[in-house]
Amino acid sequence: MLESLREGLRGAVDKLLGRSLVDEKAIRDFVRDVQRALLQADVNVKLVLELSKRLEDALRNERPPPGISMKEHAIYVLYNEIVKILGGEDVKPPTPQGGRPLRIMLVGLQGSGKTTTAAKLALYYRDRKFRPGLVAADTYRPGAYDQLRQLAERIGVPFYGDPRERDAIKLARDGSERLVAEGADVIIVDTAGRHKNEAELMEEMREIERVVSPDMTFLVVDATIGQQAERQARAFAETTKVGGLIVTKLDSSAKGGGALTTAAVTGAKVYFTASGEALEDFEEYSPKRFAERLLGMGDLETLVEKFRRLGEEDEERAERLSRGKFTLVDFVEQLESLGKMGPFSKLLEMLPGGSQMKLPKDAVDGMEDKVIKWRAAINSMTPRERENPEIINGQRMRRIARGAGLEERDVRELLKSYEQAKKLAKAFRKSRLRGLPKLDA
Numbered sequence: 001m002l003e004s005l006r007e008g009l010r011g012a013v014d015k016l017l018g019r020s021l022v023d024e025k026a027i028r029d030f031v032r033d034v035q036r037a038l039l040q041a042d043v044n045v046k047l048v049l050e051l052s053k054r055l056e057d058a059l060r061n062e063r064p065p066p067g068i069s070m071k072e073h074a075i076y077v078l079y080n081e082i083v084k085i086l087g088g089e090d091v092k093p094p095t096p097q098g099g100r101p102l103r104i105m106l107v108g109l110q111g112s113g114k115t116t117t118a119a120k121l122a123l124y125y126r127d128r129k130f131r132p133g134l135v136a137a138d139t140y141r142p143g144a145y146d147q148l149r150q151l152a153e154r155i156g157v158p159f160y161g162d163p164r165e166r167d168a169i170k171l172a173r174d175g176s177e178r179l180v181a182e183g184a185d186v187i188i189v190d191t192a193g194r195h196k197n198e199a200e201l202m203e204e205m206r207e208i209e210r211v212v213s214p215d216m217t218f219l220v221v222d223a224t225i226g227q228q229a230e231r232q233a234r235a236f237a238e239t240t241k242v243g244g245l246i247v248t249k250l251d252s253s254a255k256g257g258g259a260l261t262t263a264a265v266t267g268a269k270v271y272f273t274a275s276g277e278a279l280e281d282f283e284e285y286s287p288k289r290f291a292e293r294l295l296g297m298g299d300l301e302t303l304v305e306k307f308r309r310l311g312e313e314d315e316e317r318a319e320r321l322s323r324g325k326f327t328l329v330d331f332v333e334q335l336e337s338l339g340k341m342g343p344f345s346k347l348l349e350m351l352p353g354g355s356q357m358k359l360p361k362d363a364v365d366g367m368e369d370k371v372i373k374w375r376a377a378i379n380s381m382t383p384r385e386r387e388n389p390e391i392i393n394g395q396r397m398r399r400i401a402r403g404a405g406l407e408e409r410d411v412r413e414l415l416k417s418y419e420q421a422k423k424l425a426k427a428f429r430k431s432r433l434r435g436l437p438k439l440d441a
């Protein structure tokens with residue numbers, strides 16, 4: 001599966017991971033290596049340039065969230081960009097709805113693997129407990145009928161075809177009706193991939209589409225044609241309502257990137273990929289999973305999860321903060337994460353109203369040290385004390401300070417700042433201003 005693209009991207013990532021520092025040169029090299037890998041896989045130049053620009057911008061201008069290293073950030077940004085050009089969100093293959101049979105029509109040029117794909121698709125639905133049926137409506141290629149009939153027999157699904165019938169439109173209509181009458185709930189119509197000329201082929205596709213009224217027309221494209229897939233997709237989309245793509249022969253092409261990213265250009269999403277002649281070599285396509293495999297990182301999944309959790313935690317905390325309901329731990333964590341984004345003095349200027357906060361200079365300057373002390377204090381508290389700081393009396397305060405190697409006044413200061421922050425958050429809320437509490441330390 002796209003070994004060279006995999007190796008190219010992997011190489012770019014490994015090189016980045018091997019560096020001691022993510023500096024200007026590292027970013028430049030990383031972007032260039034990624035570009036080269038994508039272009040070799042025949043990804044559209046425009047897409048590659050857009051991706052590189054976003055990658056470069058993100059690496060230069062975005063700071064990684066707290067707890068994420070610069071390198072992890074770079075890999076995550078790359079992963080996201082690759083997912084984007086591979087199609088973005090996953091799509092769900094269609095299924096019969098409301099007791100109505102699902103009608104699928106396959107279109108595509110001869111040699112794209114359409115007939116094999118028809119059988120693979122039938123097997124896919126059969127394995128999911130549907131009752132698929134296959135219709136042979138390719139009257140142009142000799143052998144297409146026998147090929148599909150044999151495949152249908154092999155997987156044991158109903159088949160309709162007539163080698164003597166020359167009218168593909170009649171075959172498609174009669175076949176769909178007959179199979180539905182026999183109880184099939186997923187009808188798959190295989191069509192011709194060639195005619196005397198392209199116009200005739202397109203006319204036939206239009207007519208078949210009219211009589212079958214498919215819920216989904218899949219265009220089958222061969223990955224080895226790379227970016228040419230785009231031209232084919234456009235040509236078919238002008239005549240039929242191409243609703244999705246099936247990309248075949250990913251096993252025998254280094255150019256698969258071109259076909260897979262066609263979706264980003266034409267708007268038709270890839271639903272399935274095939275990577276071998278065997279009927280089992282067929283799977284639902286997921287841009288995310290595909291990108292994970294391409295980047296080949298065992299720990300990419302962990303990284304993705306880490307980002308997801310960070311997002312959730314941030315949202316939860318922001319929500320609690322805005323309600324003035326944050327805990328002592330939230331308070332310190334918020335300060336910690338702010339601290340990782342840069343010096344506090346700079347940060348406060350960026351906050352709403354921050355520039356008007358007349359904070360004593362030394363209070364801000366000492367903030368980083370304070371946060372470290374406060375974290376130690378929190379670690380030295382019991383869970384109950386953390387949840388209900390109001391129970392912290394003199395005796396508890398002494399114990400906490402001793403346990404954290406601090407002075408009692410450090411703990412007192414933490415509690416006081418926390419209380420003030422809470423009051424401020426409530427005041428902010430009342431004045432309908434959402435923002436971070438003022439740190440009057």
Ligand SMILES: Nc1nc2c(ncn2[C@@H]2O[C@H](COP(=O)(O)OP(=O)(O)OP(=O)(O)O)[C@@H](O)[C@H]2O)c(=O)[nH]1
Pocket residue numbers: 108109110111112113114115116117138141144190191192193194248249250251252274275276277281
């Ligand atoms: N390696 C590889 N070969 C494939 C794949 N899918 C199909 N093929 C082969 O490609 C060749 C053409 O496939 P067919 O299924 O005959 O497709 P077709 O020529 O588009 O069919 P028509 O349009 O009906 O004429 C056959 O030899 C298939 O075995 C795939 O995913 N990988």
